[in-house]
Amino acid sequence: MARKFFVGGNFKMNGTRKDLKAIVDNLNNAQLDPNAEVVIAPPALYLDFVKQNLQKPNVEVAAQNVFNKPNGAFTGEISATQLLDLGVKWVILGHSERRNELGESDEFIASKTKYALDNGISVIWCCGESKDTRQAGETIKFVENQLAALAKEINDWKNVVIAYEPIWAIGTGLVATKEQAQEVHAAIRSWLKQNVSDKVAEETRILYGGSVNAKNCKDLAKEQDIDGFLVGGASLKPEFVDIINANL
Ligand SMILES: O=C[C@H](O)COP(=O)(O)O
Numbered sequence: 001m002a003r004k005f006f007v008g009g010n011f012k013m014n015g016t017r018k019d020l021k022a023i024v025d026n027l028n029n030a031q032l033d034p035n036a037e038v039v040i041a042p043p044a045l046y047l048d049f050v051k052q053n054l055q056k057p058n059v060e061v062a063a064q065n066v067f068n069k070p071n072g073a074f075t076g077e078i079s080a081t082q083l084l085d086l087g088v089k090w091v092i093l094g095h096s097e098r099r100n101e102l103g104e105s106d107e108f109i110a111s112k113t114k115y116a117l118d119n120g121i122s123v124i125w126c127c128g129e130s131k132d133t134r135q136a137g138e139t140i141k142f143v144e145n146q147l148a149a150l151a152k153e154i155n156d157w158k159n160v161v162i163a164y165e166p167i168w169a170i171g172t173g174l175v176a177t178k179e180q181a182q183e184v185h186a187a188i189r190s191w192l193k194q195n196v197s198d199k200v201a202e203e204t205r206i207l208y209g210g211s212v213n214a215k216n217c218k219d220l221a222k223e224q225d226i227d228g229f230l231v232g233g234a235s236l237k238p239e240f241v242d243i244i245n246a247n248l
Helices: 017-028 044-053 080-085 096-101 106-118 131-135 139-153 178-195 198-203 217-221 240-244
Strands: 005-010 036-041 059-063 090-093 122-127 160-164 206-209 228-231
Touching (some): 005 206, 005 240, 017 036, 017 044, 017 240, 036 090, 044 059, 090 106, 106 122, 106 139, 122 139, 139 178, 178 198, 178 206, 178 217, 217 228
Parallel strands (some): 005 036, 005 228, 036 059, 059 090, 122 160, 160 206, 206 228
């Protein structure tokens, strides 16, 4: 089964209504590859605003976080029920900025992933190594450990998209070579085959994230196990359209 090309735009903590309207208008007015599935993740405060302004049926909205409890005294958190109330059916979890800046552990991320999936929200689950880990030659072992922590919590992978994002490539302009990215993507797929099932390995989309732009996306997209991208900085710019259209 061919895996559908997937492009996520992670706006992170960027944009006001004016900026976001311009980004959404740019997408509304663009010719987008009809075979690409596109999800954009504005700051939580603007999820509804972006949703109301989007006019493209193949572009959906994602949250950048969700908590693992239904409601209650959890200041600053957002529940799955609240996301569904706005019609938001995607969430990004496990991003290295939340792992490192906010101290989210593998176990906490796995429990949030389970909670989101159990409530019908699809997850873009992120993994990836630091520069030190890569230099020590431990990239694959590190990513496999992150996967193992997730696999302890979840059984059903059909609504999970994996994003491999080497931390040293995020926002640095230092993109992984297509060989480096393909090697880790193939290792993730092989881990899924050995530890989950052939079907999950075959069907799960594995995205690359880390300084993807209009210039490097076409080459990366040709790699066998790269099924799309999770884009940060460039998703705020008009070139996001070129990344969505990388296969055209
Ligand atoms: O979630 C997106 C990644 O962190 C990549 O960000 P970047 O494209 O700005 O390097």
